[in-house]
Amino acid sequence: MMRNKGTRVGVVGVAVLALLLASCGDNGGNNGNGGDNDGGGSGAAQAFDWDALELTTEPGVEDAGVIEWAYNSEPHTLDPLQSFEYGPSMVLANMCETLLHQEDDFSTSPGLAESWEYIDETTLVFTIQEGVTFWNSDPMTAEDVAFSLNRHLTPDTWWGRYFAHVESVEVTGDYEVTVHFDQPDALFLSAMAQGPGIVTSQAAVEEAGDEYGNAETGVECTGPFVFEEWRSGSFVEMSRNDNYWNGDGAALSSGLRINFITDESTLANGLTSESLDGAYFIWPPEIMDTLEDSGVGELIHGQSLQVWDLLLSGHEGPLGDDRVREALSLAMDREGIAEAVFFSSATPAKTHDSPEYWTYEEDVFSDAYDAFPDVALDIDRAQELVAEAEADGVEMRPLQLTYSADQPSHEASANLVQAAGEAIGLEVTLDGLPGTQMAEVYSVAEAQEGVDMFFGTWFGVADPLDMYSMFVEDEVQNYPGYYDMSDLVTEARRALDDAERAQLVTEIQEEFVDNNLWLPLNYVPSTLFQNNSITGATASFSYMYSPWAISIGTAE
Amino acid sequence: MRRILLRILLLLVVLFFSVFLVYTLLYLAPGDPIGALLGPQSATPGQVQLLREQYGLDDPFFERFSGWLWGVLQGDLGRSMVYQQSVFNMILARVPTTLLLVGLSTLFIVIIGFTWGTRAGISRGAWSNVHLAISTVLLSTPVFITSVGLIYLFAVVLGWFPAFGSGSDLITGIWHMVLPVIALSLPAAAYLSRITYSSVRGELNREHVETAESRGFSRGYIIRTHVVRNALIPMVTVAGNSAVTLVAGSAIIETIFALDGVGSLLVRAILQSDFALAQGILLFIAVFIVLVNAFVDTLYFVLDPRIRRAR
Numbered sequence: 001m002m003r004n005k006g007t008r009v010g011v012v013g014v015a016v017l018a019l020l021l022a023s024c025g026d027n028g029g030n031n032g033n034g035g036d037n038d039g040g041g042s043g044a045a046q047a048f049d050w051d052a053l054e055l056t057t058e059p060g061v062e063d064a065g066v067i068e069w070a071y072n073s074e075p076h077t078l079d080p081l082q083s084f085e086y087g088p089s090m091v092l093a094n095m096c097e098t099l100l101h102q103e104d105d106f107s108t109s110p111g112l113a114e115s116w117e118y119i120d121e122t123t124l125v126f127t128i129q130e131g132v133t134f135w136n137s138d139p140m141t142a143e144d145v146a147f148s149l150n151r152h153l154t155p156d157t158w159w160g161r162y163f164a165h166v167e168s169v170e171v172t173g174d175y176e177v178t179v180h181f182d183q184p185d186a187l188f189l190s191a192m193a194q195g196p197g198i199v200t201s202q203a204a205v206e207e208a209g210d211e212y213g214n215a216e217t218g219v220e221c222t223g224p225f226v227f228e229e230w231r232s233g234s235f236v237e238m239s240r241n242d243n244y245w246n247g248d249g250a251a252l253s254s255g256l257r258i259n260f261i262t263d264e265s266t267l268a269n270g271l272t273s274e275s276l277d278g279a280y281f282i283w284p285p286e287i288m289d290t291l292e293d294s295g296v297g298e299l300i301h302g303q304s305l306q307v308w309d310l311l312l313s314g315h316e317g318p319l320g321d322d323r324v325r326e327a328l329s330l331a332m333d334r335e336g337i338a339e340a341v342f343f344s345s346a347t348p349a350k351t352h353d354s355p356e357y358w359t360y361e362e363d364v365f366s367d368a369y370d371a372f373p374d375v376a377l378d379i380d381r382a383q384e385l386v387a388e389a390e391a392d393g394v395e396m397r398p399l400q401l402t403y404s405a406d407q408p409s410h411e412a413s414a415n416l417v418q419a420a421g422e423a424i425g426l427e428v429t430l431d432g433l434p435g436t437q438m439a440e441v442y443s444v445a446e447a448q449e450g451v452d453m454f455f456g457t458w459f460g461v462a463d464p465l466d467m468y469s470m471f472v473e474d475e476v477q478n479y480p481g482y483y484d485m486s487d488l489v490t491e492a493r494r495a496l497d498d499a500e501r502a503q504l505v506t507e508i509q510e511e512f513v514d515n516n517l518w519l520p521l522n523y524v525p526s527t528l529f530q531n532n533s534i535t536g537a538t539a540s541f542s543y544m545y546s547p548w549a550i551s552i553g554t555a556e
Numbered sequence: 557m558r559r560i561l562l563r564i565l566l567l568l569v570v571l572f573f574s575v576f577l578v579y580t581l582l583y584l585a586p587g588d589p590i591g592a593l594l595g596p597q598s599a600t601p602g603q604v605q606l607l608r609e610q611y612g613l614d615d616p617f618f619e620r621f622s623g624w625l626w627g628v629l630q631g632d633l634g635r636s637m638v639y640q641q642s643v644f645n646m647i648l649a650r651v652p653t654t655l656l657l658v659g660l661s662t663l664f665i666v667i668i669g670f671t672w673g674t675r676a677g678i679s680r681g682a683w684s685n686v687h688l689a690i691s692t693v694l695l696s697t698p699v700f701i702t703s704v705g706l707i708y709l710f711a712v713v714l715g716w717f718p719a720f721g722s723g724s725d726l727i728t729g730i731w732h733m734v735l736p737v738i739a740l741s742l743p744a745a746a747y748l749s750r751i752t753y754s755s756v757r758g759e760l761n762r763e764h765v766e767t768a769e770s771r772g773f774s775r776g777y778i779i780r781t782h783v784v785r786n787a788l789i790p791m792v793t794v795a796g797n798s799a800v801t802l803v804a805g806s807a808i809i810e811t812i813f814a815l816d817g818v819g820s821l822l823v824r825a826i827l828q829s830d831f832a833l834a835q836g837i838l839l840f841i842a843v844f845i846v847l848v849n850a851f852v853d854t855l856y857f858v859l860d861p862r863i864r865r866a867r
Contacts, residue, residue: 077640214641215649232639232649233816234722261720261814265704269719270814273712436828440590444604 053303053525054539055104059252060553064534066237066255067552070267070279074233074260079213080198081151084158089195089544090280091236091258094251096221097547098197099126099145100189104540106305106462107359108193112140112222114175116189121496122167122181124188130175132245134201135226142171147202149179161469162191162461184494186501187469190359190461194545224251224550235259252536252553272296277534278552280543282527284408285343297532301525302539303356305459307349307467308341308409310417310519313479314399314452318426321394325516327385330378331420338522341412346522348375351509353464354523356541361502365464368506372513382424390425398427399452402441405432410455413521417453443476457524459541465492465501468508471517480518485511571842578838579621582831589613589637589829611637624835633839634832636825643836647818651840653722653729654817657809658802660733661741666795668745673752674787678760678779687753694746699805703739703812710735720814736813740805744798751794755787762786788859796852800845 075088083092101111113126132140149169152159165185172178181188191197204212204220211217218227222245225238236258240251259276261267268287270276272294282288282299292299310332318324334348350372358365390396401417403410414430421428431451433441440447441454460466470477472486485508492504512518526541536551537543590607608614612623627634633643676687711719723729759765760783768778807819818837825834 076638079640210640214639216641216645231816232641232646233821234814259721259814263812263814265707266720266812266814269707269712273707273715273719275711275719275721434827436589444590 052301054300055303055542056539056551057300057528057530057537058535058555059551060534060536061556062252062554064253064277064552064554066257067253067534067549068275068277069256069258069549070261070270070276071258072260072262072264072267072281072283074262075236077213078219078227078230078236080148080195080200080219082158082213083195083198086281086544087260090548092195092198092219092221093543093545094225094256094547094549095223095227095238096198096200096219097223098193098195098545099128099199100193100197102193102462102542102546104538104542104546105303105359106356106540106542108190108462111193111197112145112199113192118496119178121184124179124181125172126177126179128175128177129245132222133243134204134220134222135241135243136201136204136220137243138201138203140199140201140222142173142175142177144202145177145199146171147205148199149177151205152196159191159196162187162196184496186493186496187461187463187466190463190466194461224249224547225256228255233260249547249550251547251550253549256549256552271529271531274531274533276531278528278530278537280526280528280537280548282529285341285345286408288343288345288527291529297530300528300530300539301345302528302541302543304524304526304541305354305356305462306524306526306541307352307354307458307520308337308346308413308522308524309352309456309458310413310453310521311456311479312453312516312518313448314450315480315482317452318389318394318396318399319452319480321389322515323385323389324394324426325519327382327389327424328421328426329375329516329519330382330385331424332375332519332521333377333416333420334375334521335377337413337416340416341409342522342524345527346524349520349523350375351513352458352518352520353467353509357460357462357464357467359462360498364499364502364506368509372509379423386425396426398429400429400431400450402431402433402438402451402454404435404438404455406435406438410438413455445476448479465489465505465508468505468512469493471508471512482515482517567846571839571846574842575625575835575839576621579624579831579835580617582826582829582834583617583620585829589831620831624832628839633836636830636833638825638828638830639833643832646821646833647836647840650816650818650821653815654803654806654810654819656729656733657736657740657806657815657817658799660730660737661744661802662795662799664737664741665745665748665798668741669748669795670752670791672745673749673791674756674779674784676749677753677756677787678783684753687749691746691750694742695750697743699739699743699808700812702742703735703809706735706739707812722813722815722817732813732815736809736815739812740802740809741798744802748791748794748798752787752791755790756783759783759786785859789856792852792855792859796848796855799848803841803844 071087071090073085073087075085075091078088078092080092080096083089098111099113100108103109112129112132114129115127117125119125126145128140128142128145134140146169151157152163153166153169157163165181165183166188167180167182169177169179179188199222201220208217213219215230215232218230224241224244226241228237228239230236237255239255240253244250261270264284264287267279268290271279271291274296278297282291288299291297312319312325338344338346338348351369355366355369399421401414403414405411411432414432418428418430441451442456458467460469468485469489471482472478472489473483488504488508488511492501492508495501495504526539526543528537528539530537533555534552535555536553538546538548542548589611590604590613612620624634633647635641636643636646639646672687676684707719710717717735718732721732723732765778765782768782803819806817807823809815810817810820811823818840822834822837825837
């Protein structure tokens with residue numbers, strides 16, 4: 001109910017705001033403060049060179065034995081059905097394969113599906129690879145594929161949003177699986193290159209029941225590494241699949257052990273003492289310097305799909321006014337946040353989708369991106385906007401910013417936002433919550449009550465549309481309750497034609513940016529550290545979904 | 557026999573109240589396991605409701621507690637909501653690491669604390685001052701500082717010991733345990749040596765020792781039979797208490813050294829409001845404490861004839 005009110009205010013504000021932004025845009029341009037350009041020339045602030053982000057590393061030469069890897073979060077379960085978090089995704093990536101393969105640059109290629117074809121807009125036929133076997137030598141059949149997809153159709157599963165328009169999945173031939181939709185869904189194929197597209201053995205799932213994917217049972221898949229052991233609290237160990245069906249994608253080294261290390265100094269010590277060969281997610285960024293200075297390996301920043309957002313939820317209070325949101329955006333020192341929170345490894349964000357998402361119609365997205373105003377700091381203008389809103393009777397109650405007290409990035413960002421608010425006449429109160437409670441704020445409507453803004457690292461399937469797909473009705477992530485874009489987003493999601501969809505997405509981007517629905521702060525690269533003795537790990541964020549360890553081997 | 561039965565009954569009452577207290581605290585603490593289950597991703601209200609029903613999170617407090625208790629009485633510790641696994645198996649998988657850590661640490665504490673304290677106690681002058689200084693420093697240094705220092709010196713610079721992990725068999729397990737054990741036991745060893753030191757000092761000034769000296773017994777004989785023997789009782793008490801506090805302290809050490817023990821699991825279970833798992837671990841720790849106390853009591857019995865006679 002309350003949400004509709006906010007929406008109406010939004011409509012009125014659009015036209016005014018467009019004008020305001022046009023003038024600001026010029027300003028920003030003159031300042032030359034855009035984050036997209038590398039700052040190599042000046043050298044002073046060490047601006048991050050976004051274009052220098054890597055996709056992969058030099059492939060290894062020979063078998064390096066069992067690779068000792070580290071990751072900072074242990075999965076709760078490895079069941080692909082619940083594999084949405086960082087931990088399970090990066091562990092499963094080397095073991096369980098998806099229907100489509102996600103390349104290092106986030107484009108897709110055939111995976112367990114040899115090909116796919118839309119018979120009509122709501123009928124998609126996958127032809128699956130012949131001769132694929134699970135680790136236990138059982139052949140992978142069309143039944144396994146249909147079963148794996150059908151598991152997502154039982155009500156309310158984790159990946160449900162990508163199956164929202166799937167009506168049924170059925171076996172239509174020895175090597176053919178057909179998916180029927182109730183309306184076209186442009187995101188479905190991209191999702192098939194990530195967790196939702198994992199194929200697992202029907203027999204193994206049925207035998208294990210509730211135990212499937214836990215530390216005792218593990219999983220049964222087709223990938224280049226075979227599940228060996230999961231020692232809860234310690235590591236998951238895998239061995240090379242010597243009967244791997246796809247010769248090109250076979251693993252070089254004989255094993256991989258992913259150690260779960262939550263303490264940052266333990267991680268830094270493990271890497272510098274060379275007890276560990278490598279790690280993803282070098283976090284918190286404070287340890288990056290230690291690692292770079294150690295000389296035992298190389299710290300690599302990879303292309304990524306992650307965006308660090310200030311998510312605005314309370315469009316009921318002062319944030320319901322477009323001018324206040326715009327003022328807040330103008331007061332955000334995105335360069336400063338990149339420097340203070342990510343130790344200059346991140347780059348200021350203009351839109352919610354970073355260039356990595358542009359897996360189709362790149363020119364269209366690139367032109368649209370360039371046309372958006374640079375995100376320059378403009379405190380004077382922000383102060384004016386707040387004063388204007390106040391003069392028009394907007395009640396300036398304090399804004400509540402809720403953040404995860406467990407995470408230094410949240411805390412540091414929260415302090416910066418509070419200071420920014422203060423500078424323009426907005427009072428921001430901080431509310432630090434423990435991590436698990438914070439997780440509820442993201443997903444449970446009641447937990448969002450009284451919260452005006454919170455932080456989040458956002459990423460989606462490799463299609464810019466996905467980064468805006470929550471702005472529809474009946475979507476819990478539509479935190480501000482903004483429905484004006486609902487039809488446009490729905491239309492884009494139905495547009496299977498890339499050119500048509502790209503056009504629609506740029507309109508969505510425009511509405512998102514013009515209205516400051518959320519404030520994307522930084523594009524955050526993925527981080528990888530590799531010991532000097534090995535090389536070959538995937539550098540991009542694709543490590544979440546594609547076998548990232550197959551090329552790891554000795555360096556010389 | 558009646559004494560023993562009474563004692564067991566008392567223990568059960570203590571156990572009941574401690575698990576009840578913990579359950580209540582977990583229940584009252586903000587947040588529920590849904591947050592841990594969801595992680596950073598979001599779920600529809602339908603998904604959240606489904607999960608709540610599946611795990612009975614909306615059931616009244618006493619229904620949940622009695623359900624859990626009934627399961628325990630039948631030998632079923634329940635399932636971890638977050639890890640989708642039997643709590644008993646999860647604890648069992650992690651017990652060896654914690655037992656090895658606590659066992660080796662206790663051994664280390666007893667050997668170091670006892671020999672060092674006795675040595676300082678029987679010597680005069682410089683030795684005892686050095687002992688006082690070193691033990692004060694060790695006692696007041698938090699374990700995480702010691703850990704980081706040890707890791708830096710012995711794992712990173714010298715490379716003698718691994719920086720993390722618990723090894724794959726007993727031999728590598730013990731090798732992996734060297735640094736954690738030292739870090740965990742140094743404060744307790746220093747404490748035990750202080751206790752040993754003062755009780756040895758105390759005994760040395762007692763009349764029976766002076767008598768023995770005047771009768772011309774050798775110093776070694778007096779120390780062994782008249783001093784150390786009598787000083788053992790307070791030492792055993794302190795060593796027993798140390799073993800109990802080690803289980804609690806192991807949570808920090810296990811996190812720093814990335815050991816897959818019970819302590820680090822407990823911390824995570826509490827953070828994630830994983831009721832069954834947290835309760836199961838606390839029950840395990842409570843039983844462990846009870847067993848250690850019983851063992852210490854038995855030791856008194858063996859060490860001091862007066863206690864034996866009093867019964």
